Amino acid sequence: MKRSYSLRAGFTLVELLVVIAIIGVLVGLLLPAVQAAREAARRMQCSNNLKQLGLASHNYHDTFLTFPAYRQKAGSPSAADFQGYGPLISFLPFIEQQALYDQIKTVSRDFYLPISPTVDNLVATTPMAAFSCPSDMPFPSATVRGNCNYAVSAGSNIGWTIAESRRNGVFGMDAPTRMAMIVDGTSNTILFSEHLTGDGDDGTYRQKTDLVRAQPWSANESTQQGPITDAQVEAYGQACDAGRNNHTSYYGYRWGRPVYIYTVFNTVAPPNWKYPSCMTCSTCGAGDSKGVFPARSRHPGGVNVVLADASVRMMTETVDLQLYHGLGSRNGGEVVTLP
Known part of the structure; x- marks a missing residue:
């Protein structure tokens, strides 16, 4: 009896290995493109958040004829400087958060009382998408979700x-400023930018998100006193890097506070500075001190900024420092052109 055999088509081992190798190459090519597309979307959302803050600041100015000071000091004589209210609180009614603003206003008795644990807890438990850049990581805490990636410019x-x-800067510490005081032009003056959130781990130093303490500043204090030179900024950065053992890791911790590491930055050092943020105070837990507090982001190559005309631009980390100082100043008389 004659037997019949069926032939089954298949791959040889070599063919299978070639196919696997091709798939691996394609995945290797695809993943960076996917990651780039995701970052582009995150950066667009971050840019949109800044745009809304820029528009909110204009609406605030239209209502009150000034921009708010970056520290609304509590009316109580016993209130310390750092116990005031941050600038982002003032913008809440203009980003559809009137109810939250009213809560804070009621608890603080019309901002008379120093910022209290009740207000801090309200902020800590109220995450704000409008104040968070999706490219950054949130503060690693189950209870503190009211983090902040956006800061007003002190100049x-x-x-x-x-x-x-x-x-x-457009935002003064105590004295509100008016649009007419931006004599350098609203399209040439920075209003807001980004910074990163820390990790709350003071035992581990991270250059991008930690704040070094106790580094005295001996150079000029502002462009009004004479230009802060590139060499002076570099020297201070080196000193700060050497003093990294005394640091704190609470950048971007709360959006309700009026101090540098939470809601304020300055343009003394370039974006994504290669040195840590740094202050002169030796014991301050937050940025209630003189210092250098750069804009930072996780976007490749620079940070988003919103100008005083409410337009959003990408500011490269390689920007000329004196140009950047001019963009931070509202009244320095510098002739600058955005790169």
Whole structure:
């Protein structure tokens, strides 16, 4: 009896290995493109958040005829400087958060009382998509979700306790500014930018998100006093890097506070500075001190900024430092052209 055999087509081992190799190459080519597309989407969302803050600041100005100071000091005589209310609180009614603003206003008795644990807890438990850049990682805490990636510009000065006349940003510490005071032009003056959130781990140093303490500043304090030179910024950065053992890791921790590491930055050092953010105070837990507090982001190559005309631009980390100082100053008389 004659037997019949059926022949089954198949791959040889060599063919299978070739196919696997081709698939591996294609996946290797595809993944970076997918990651780039995702980052482009995150960056677009981040840019849109800044655009909304720029428009909110204009609406605030239309209502009150000023921009808010970056520190709304509590009315109580016993309130310390850092116990005031941050600038982003002032913008809540203009980003459809009137109810939250009213809650804070009621608890603080019309901002008379120093910022309290009740207000801090309200902020901590209220994550705000409008204040968060999706390219960054949130603060690693199950209870503190009210983080902040956006900061108002205090200008090209080291801030806090310097003379009021040297505070050359759109946002002053105590004195509100008006649109007419931006004499350098709204399209040539930075209003907001980005910064990163820390990790709350003071035992581990991370250059991008930690703040170094106790580094005295001996150079000029602002462009009003004379240009802060590239060499002076570089020297300070090196000193700060050497003092990294004394640092804190709470950048972007709360959006309700009026200090540098939470809601304020300056343009003394370039975006994504290669050195850590740094302040002169030796014991301050937050940025209630003079210092250098750069804009930072996880976007490749630079940071998003919103100008005083409410337009959003990407500011490269290789920007000329003196040009960047001019963009931070509202009244320095610099002739600048955005790169």
